[in-house]
Amino acid sequence: MTARETDYRDDFGPFAGRLWLNCAHQGPLPRVAARAVQQALQLKVTPSLLTDDLFVEVPRRVRSLLGRLLNVDPDDVILGNSTSYGLHLLANGMRWQQDDEVLLVRGDYPADILPWLALEKQGVVIRFLEPGGGGVEPEALEQAISSRTRAFCTTWVNSFTGHAVDLHGLGTVCRSRGVSFIVNGSQAVGARPLDLSRTPVDALACCGYKWLCGPYATGFCWIRPDLRDSLVLSQAYWLAMQAGRDLSHMREYTIRDDLGARAFDVFCTANFLDMMPWAASLEYLLDVGIARISAHDQVLVARLLDGLDGAGYRVESPRAGEARSTLVLAQHRDGHRTESVYRTLRDAGIDVALREGLLRFSPHLYNASEDIDRAVAVLGTV
Numbered sequence: 001m002t003a004r005e006t007d008y009r010d011d012f013g014p015f016a017g018r019l020w021l022n023c024a025h026q027g028p029l030p031r032v033a034a035r036a037v038q039q040a041l042q043l044k045v046t047p048s049l050l051t052d053d054l055f056v057e058v059p060r061r062v063r064s065l066l067g068r069l070l071n072v073d074p075d076d077v078i079l080g081n082s083t084s085y086g087l088h089l090l091a092n093g094m095r096w097q098q099d100d101e102v103l104l105v106r107g108d109y110p111a112d113i114l115p116w117l118a119l120e121k122q123g124v125v126i127r128f129l130e131p132g133g134g135g136v137e138p139e140a141l142e143q144a145i146s147s148r149t150r151a152f153c154t155t156w157v158n159s160f161t162g163h164a165v166d167l168h169g170l171g172t173v174c175r176s177r178g179v180s181f182i183v184n185g186s187q188a189v190g191a192r193p194l195d196l197s198r199t200p201v202d203a204l205a206c207c208g209y210k211w212l213c214g215p216y217a218t219g220f221c222w223i224r225p226d227l228r229d230s231l232v233l234s235q236a237y238w239l240a241m242q243a244g245r246d247l248s249h250m251r252e253y254t255i256r257d258d259l260g261a262r263a264f265d266v267f268c269t270a271n272f273l274d275m276m277p278w279a280a281s282l283e284y285l286l287d288v289g290i291a292r293i294s295a296h297d298q299v300l301v302a303r304l305l306d307g308l309d310g311a312g313y314r315v316e317s318p319r320a321g322e323a324r325s326t327l328v329l330a331q332h333r334d335g336h337r338t339e340s341v342y343r344t345l346r347d348a349g350i351d352v353a354l355r356e357g358l359l360r361f362s363p364h365l366y367n368a369s370e371d372i373d374r375a376v377a378v379l380g381t382v
């Protein structure tokens with residue numbers, strides 16, 4: 001612990017003596033959320049506790065917390081179960097014409113690519129931008145946009161390079177050219193602040209189980225209301241149609257068009273075992289404050305970068321500025337030894353990821369400087 005550092009470790013775990021530096025894969029549940037799992041479990045063990053109100057209240061709470069997180073109207077938040085859910089709503093919902101173009105980024109995460117690639121059979125043209133060393137720059141995007149370009153989709157933080165793109169710059173270009181700017185926030189939201197009311201993003205899809213520390217199979221999507229209203233809606237979920245009504249009139253069979261974002265929600269929105277703990281995690285993170293979490297995470301990242309330099313590793317992810325994220329990718333100075341370093345770390349009880357031959361470290365709130373020092377000490381022995 002450094003003098004000014006707050007220790008959040010007791011709010012998480014136990015970690016069975018291991019060190020989890022792999023939030024980019026799975027964010028751990030805070031203890032308060034683990035308790036919420038117990039409460040959700042009890043509702044199913046004792047179904048008389050599972051009142052009708054809870055089917056409304058649980059999704060309402062999650063939507064409201066996500067609205068707070070992103071500074072948007074909670075009624076514009078679509079509840080999903082993954083990043084892919086939101087990206088599919090967009091790819092399958094936009095009204096395409098022959099030769100319309102979608103711009104994607106070569107090397108992006110497959111969840112970001114495949115929903116669009118599936119449109120090729122409808123005559124949509126997919127073009128890949130080559131980001132070079134980092135992410136796509138606004139100038140390169142500007143040059144790539146043609147009169148047929150309808151959408152540009154990118155991850156905010158790339159899982160394989162740790163590079164964070166310039167949302168403002170890219171979004172401004174998209175807006176000036178009438179192109180929908182669609183962002184995958186999975187490797188960033190929860191680790192860095194985002195105010196969607198001030199950022200030129202048209203849609204954000206995100207999972208809840210990484211930097212938002214929710215259970216697996218949580219996620220959401222925010223789509224700017226005018227874009228959302230233009231989408232083809234290809235579902236009519238019975239429970240969404242009952243919104244605001246009492247459940248004794250279910251057989252009216254009406255398809256409502258006044259549901260807004262809720263019409264796009266994943267089915268079984270009140271997925272108690274996932275949603276109750278996720279709400280608790282979100283509340284916890286918001287109480288700490290995303291700006292404070294981001295500062296805490298960046299202290300850890302800076303310490304790790306120093307440690308990697310000192311131990312002679314080659315850092316491949318951005319070292320400074322806005323492009324630096326909470327994902328640090330590095331390799332051993334003898335590149336071929338990187339995989340054995342990964343195994344050494346694992347055997348020493350330190351979990352990182354190995355991605356395309358690189359070590360990927362991704363510390364978050366539940367880590368402290370001592371954790372970084374413990375990892376660096378092992379790195380120095382290999």
Ligand SMILES: Cc1ncc(COP(=O)(O)O)c(C=O)c1O
Nearest residue numbers: 082083084109111155159186207
């Ligand atoms: C950038 C990015 N997008 C999406 C995902 C996961 O997608 P989904 O939430 O649809 O499972 C990951 C998982 O590692 C990711 O790194």
